[in-house]
Structure formats: C-alpha cells, structure tokens
Amino acid sequence: MFLKNLVAHNPAFAAAAIELHQSGELPPDTYVIDLDMLGTNAQTLCSEAHRLGLDVIAMTKQFGRNPLALETLRTNGVDSFVAVDMTCARAIDRAGQPVGHVGHLVQIPKYDASAAAAMRPENWTVFSDLKAAEAAGAAKEIGLDQRLLARVYDGDGMVIESHAGGFDADEIEAVADRFDALEGAHFGGITSYPALGFDREARTVVPTPNLRTLERTAERLRRGGRSGIAVNGPGETSTRTLATLADAGVTQVEPGHGFTATGAYHAFEELPERPAMLYLSEVSHLDGDSAFCFGGGLYLCIGSVDYQPQALVGRDFDSAVAQSVDATLSQNHQVIDFYGRLAQTPRRTLRPGDSVLFCFRAQAFYTRSLVAPVAGIQSGTPRVEGLYTVDGRPA
Incomplete structure (x- = not known):
C-alpha cells in the first residue's frame, strides 16, 4: 500500500535511499526523511x-x-x-x-x-x-x-x-x-x-x-x-x-x-501529499527460506487495518522494485524486533547487504532507530544532512 505510493509518487526518494545506503552514508534501522x-x-x-x-x-x-x-x-x-x-x-x-x-x-x-x-x-x-x-x-x-x-x-x-x-x-x-x-x-x-x-x-x-x-x-x-x-x-x-x-x-x-503521506488514508485514497518518510534496513543474513533484515523501528500500524507488510529489497532502484517481498514483523511486545523476516524470492536473489525499504505509518519516537533528513532528492542531488536520535539530538 504505502510502498505502492512511494514507487508511484516519489520514486526518486526510494532510489536515493538505496543509493545512500549502498554508499555507506545511511545505516540500517534509520527513518529517512525527504526534506x-x-x-x-x-x-x-x-x-x-x-x-x-x-x-x-x-x-x-x-x-x-x-x-x-x-x-x-x-x-x-x-x-x-x-x-x-x-x-x-x-x-x-x-x-x-x-x-x-x-x-x-x-x-x-x-x-x-x-x-x-x-x-x-x-x-x-x-x-x-x-x-x-x-x-x-x-x-x-x-x-x-x-x-x-x-x-x-x-x-x-x-x-x-x-x-x-x-x-x-x-x-x-x-x-x-x-x-x-x-x-x-x-x-x-x-x-x-x-x-x-x-x-x-x-x-x-x-x-x-x-x-x-x-x-x-x-x-x-x-x-x-x-x-x-x-x-x-x-x-x-x-x-x-x-x-x-x-x-x-x-x-x-x-x-x-x-x-x-503516511496516514492510513494515504494507503487507500489519492491525496495531494506525497511520500516523504520511509524506513531503511539491510539484509543481515539468510536462514532457510527467509532473509533477515535489521530491526529496531519495525512498527506495524495503519489505523487497525489488517494487511500484509512488504518491503522492497535490492542494491539499486530497479532491482528493488522487482523484488517486492512479504515481510513478517513481530507485534508481540514480549519479543524485541531485532530483525524482520523477509520471504526469499523463488530464485533466491535476496543477499546480505541488500537495501530494504519499508513504508508504513511510522512512530519514530517509539523506537530505538536513527532519523536521517536528506535534502536535494527532488533536484537529483541527494545529501544526508545528519543522523539524529529519536529525541531530536545529533547521533
């Protein structure tokens, strides 16, 4: 739902997040903001x-x-x-x-x-x-x-x-x-x-x-x-x-x-606002038929609507869009979200180090994640303006 909006209405944002992660400028477990x-x-x-x-x-x-x-x-x-x-x-x-x-x-x-x-x-x-x-x-x-x-x-x-x-x-x-x-x-x-x-x-x-x-x-x-x-x-x-x-x-x-553009209504209606926030992770390791990505900010909330979480996984925008995979995010509060579980593709193409993009109704303050404001995305010159904790301090 939100990922569909991200790809359709702000593909430059998704592409920039992957590029900045693959270059080492953005770490996993980070909420990224398109300023x-x-x-x-x-x-x-x-x-x-x-x-x-x-x-x-x-x-x-x-x-x-x-x-x-x-x-x-x-x-x-x-x-x-x-x-x-x-x-x-x-x-x-x-x-x-x-x-x-x-x-x-x-x-x-x-x-x-x-x-x-x-x-x-x-x-x-x-x-x-x-x-x-x-x-x-x-x-x-x-x-x-x-x-x-x-x-x-x-x-x-x-x-x-x-x-x-x-x-x-x-x-x-x-x-x-x-x-x-x-x-x-x-x-x-x-x-x-x-x-x-x-x-x-x-x-x-x-x-x-x-x-x-x-x-x-x-x-x-x-x-x-x-x-x-x-x-x-x-x-x-x-x-x-x-x-x-x-x-x-x-x-x-x-x-x-x-x-x-991460309200529940944005997932179902065509509204004027466009996606400006996503959650970035990285494939950590493989286990059987699953790939595991780093957690810390996997917060599943969309106005009480049940849905299947998905992620885009890849090392560039085109490969990630081609690999929209189902994700399992723990909502059992007795379990810490050390990882999210991703469904491996039939050709087993998910690899450690791949960028993982989620887009959901975020509540960053509730998490242990970092926040990264990025400027210049819409002009084709993305630059990370800093990394911050969820209480607004430089990390």
Missing part, C-alpha cells in the same frame, strides 16, 4: 488550512522530533508545533521553534510544569482542575497568563482507553469559570481526541462523535458570551480533511502523517 517533499507537502496543506482560517500546529513525534524537519515545516507554512510529551517539548524548544501546544495527548508531570511554562506554549491542555492549577502556578511564577484548553467529552464520545481523561462537556461553563479564576492562567478553548477517525470498513476518514462534541460545546460557550475560543481538533489530518474540520468550527489542526 524536499516534506516542504512541498507542508506548502500544500498549510496554504489550504490558512485559506480556511485554521492554525497549523504540527505533530512532531512520528518523525522523531527532528530539528531539520521542524525547520522545513516552519519555513513552508507551519505556525507552531505540538508536543505530545515533554521530550517533544524540549526538542522543539531546543530547535528554537515555537511550542504551540503541550499537555495533549500526555499531561505535563507536576515537576515539569515550570519547565513547560518557561517555553511559553501558546496552548496548554489539562484534563483536571489539579493540572490546571499546576499550569497556572508555574505560569504565575514567571509572569505569564497561560491559555488553557480543556479536553472535553460526553456520553457519546469516542474514548481511547490508553489516554482517556478530561471534563464533561455539559459542565464546560463552570470549567471555564474555574480556569478564569486561577492566577496565572485563563480559559482559552477546548479540545478532544480524535476529532476525525479512520473507518476501517469504508477505508476513509470520517468525523468522530468527538467532533460534534467540540462543535456543540463551542456553541454553548458562544451563547454564554465567550468569544475567541480556540477549538483544537486533532486526528487523521490531511489537506483533504481540512474543510470538514473548518465547517465544524475547528480553529486549530494538528497534522502529522499528513506531512509525510
């Missing part, structure tokens, strides 16, 4: 978002908080960046980029509140009055009036159990008043997650009940006399879905995979 295509995708998405009056706060975790990726996105229209956790926030701040949103999806630990406030985030989401008080106290210490967003839910909402939490939407007026009573902070808006979801049956992106909750809650606040409310609507964002969010009253979007 040229990343910038083009950002221009496309951000121009449409701004036309619709939406602020673009880019997610950073999926490409390992890479500072050159952040710079490319910012240069091409992104307003600021969302920190899924404090590691993200520190990487964004260290790169000299604006921190647009903290606290969502992961709340700020109490003893990190001062560090978060010092980054002067535009938005700080809280799930409870206690977390609101911690944010306000930290902001007050440095003379800030922090804008707080309340994550809201109602009985019909879509809740992801692994990161549930927030306020009952029916109590939003009281929540807003309590936030406004805090020294150092004020009520600034609402958020929920996910606002859009991937329908695995229809294989397309659809509004979730949470988007309707945001719409209804924002209208309640307006009827109560509140204006200028931020409505943050993250989840499954691409150029194609922006109008749906804007029509529902969303004011802030948080694309991540939309910039790299």
Whole structure:
C-alpha cells in the first residue's frame, strides 16, 4: 500500500535511499526523511488550512522530533508545533521553534510544569482542575497568563482507553469559570481526541462523535458570551480533511502523517501529499527460506487495518522494485524486533547487504532507530544532512 505510493509518487526518494545506503552514508534501522517533499507537502496543506482560517500546529513525534524537519515545516507554512510529551517539548524548544501546544495527548508531570511554562506554549491542555492549577502556578511564577484548553467529552464520545481523561462537556461553563479564576492562567478553548477517525470498513476518514462534541460545546460557550475560543481538533489530518474540520468550527489542526503521506488514508485514497518518510534496513543474513533484515523501528500500524507488510529489497532502484517481498514483523511486545523476516524470492536473489525499504505509518519516537533528513532528492542531488536520535539530538 504505502510502498505502492512511494514507487508511484516519489520514486526518486526510494532510489536515493538505496543509493545512500549502498554508499555507506545511511545505516540500517534509520527513518529517512525527504526534506524536499516534506516542504512541498507542508506548502500544500498549510496554504489550504490558512485559506480556511485554521492554525497549523504540527505533530512532531512520528518523525522523531527532528530539528531539520521542524525547520522545513516552519519555513513552508507551519505556525507552531505540538508536543505530545515533554521530550517533544524540549526538542522543539531546543530547535528554537515555537511550542504551540503541550499537555495533549500526555499531561505535563507536576515537576515539569515550570519547565513547560518557561517555553511559553501558546496552548496548554489539562484534563483536571489539579493540572490546571499546576499550569497556572508555574505560569504565575514567571509572569505569564497561560491559555488553557480543556479536553472535553460526553456520553457519546469516542474514548481511547490508553489516554482517556478530561471534563464533561455539559459542565464546560463552570470549567471555564474555574480556569478564569486561577492566577496565572485563563480559559482559552477546548479540545478532544480524535476529532476525525479512520473507518476501517469504508477505508476513509470520517468525523468522530468527538467532533460534534467540540462543535456543540463551542456553541454553548458562544451563547454564554465567550468569544475567541480556540477549538483544537486533532486526528487523521490531511489537506483533504481540512474543510470538514473548518465547517465544524475547528480553529486549530494538528497534522502529522499528513506531512509525510503516511496516514492510513494515504494507503487507500489519492491525496495531494506525497511520500516523504520511509524506513531503511539491510539484509543481515539468510536462514532457510527467509532473509533477515535489521530491526529496531519495525512498527506495524495503519489505523487497525489488517494487511500484509512488504518491503522492497535490492542494491539499486530497479532491482528493488522487482523484488517486492512479504515481510513478517513481530507485534508481540514480549519479543524485541531485532530483525524482520523477509520471504526469499523463488530464485533466491535476496543477499546480505541488500537495501530494504519499508513504508508504513511510522512512530519514530517509539523506537530505538536513527532519523536521517536528506535534502536535494527532488533536484537529483541527494545529501544526508545528519543522523539524529529519536529525541531530536545529533547521533
């Protein structure tokens, strides 16, 4: 699916990754970023978002908080960046980029509140009055009036159990008043997650009940006399879905995979964005009817759609495209992904040292991989701009 898009829509990227690996400039277990295509995708998405009056706060975790990726996105229209956790926030701040949103999806630990406030985030989401008080106290210490967003839910909402939490939407007026009573902070808006979801049956992106909750809650606040409310609507964002969010009253979007064309929707629909991120490995050894490639970043996720992972294997682009082979990637979390298993071809042409390309819905921050931003691919002069850890530091 994603590999098909890669070959069809960005073959220069695949060819450059293999060339740079075979020359020794890129190691295996590396997420490779096409900075040229990343910038083009950002221009496309951000121009449409701004036309619709939406602020673009880019997610950073999926490409390992890479500072050159952040710079490319910012240069091409992104307003600021969302920190899924404090590691993200520190990487964004260290790169000299604006921190647009903290606290969502992961709340700020109490003893990190001062560090978060010092980054002067535009938005700080809280799930409870206690977390609101911690944010306000930290902001007050440095003379800030922090804008707080309340994550809201109602009985019909879509809740992801692994990161549930927030306020009952029916109590939003009281929540807003309590936030406004805090020294150092004020009520600034609402958020929920996910606002859009991937329908695995229809294989397309659809509004979730949470988007309707945001719409209804924002209208309640307006009827109560509140204006200028931020409505943050993250989840499954691409150029194609922006109008749906804007029509529902969303004011802030948080694309991540939309910039790299690795959202679940990119696997099934023809969308404006083109592939800008892949996972590079190398055949390590052969065993029976299998070839084994180095792991470390083999993360199988595509919006809960079952599919057969595949890889392109070869020492140049043409041979790799001719050898699209099935892959077995362990999703048993009791087993470390030291290797991925590749199906040997009938002519047994897979060899140790071959380049291996995967393309999937990456979450680089979750892995032990390296991240390599590459410039000049689209002009035919690819160059590796550095190797980085998944917390955005030079490796």
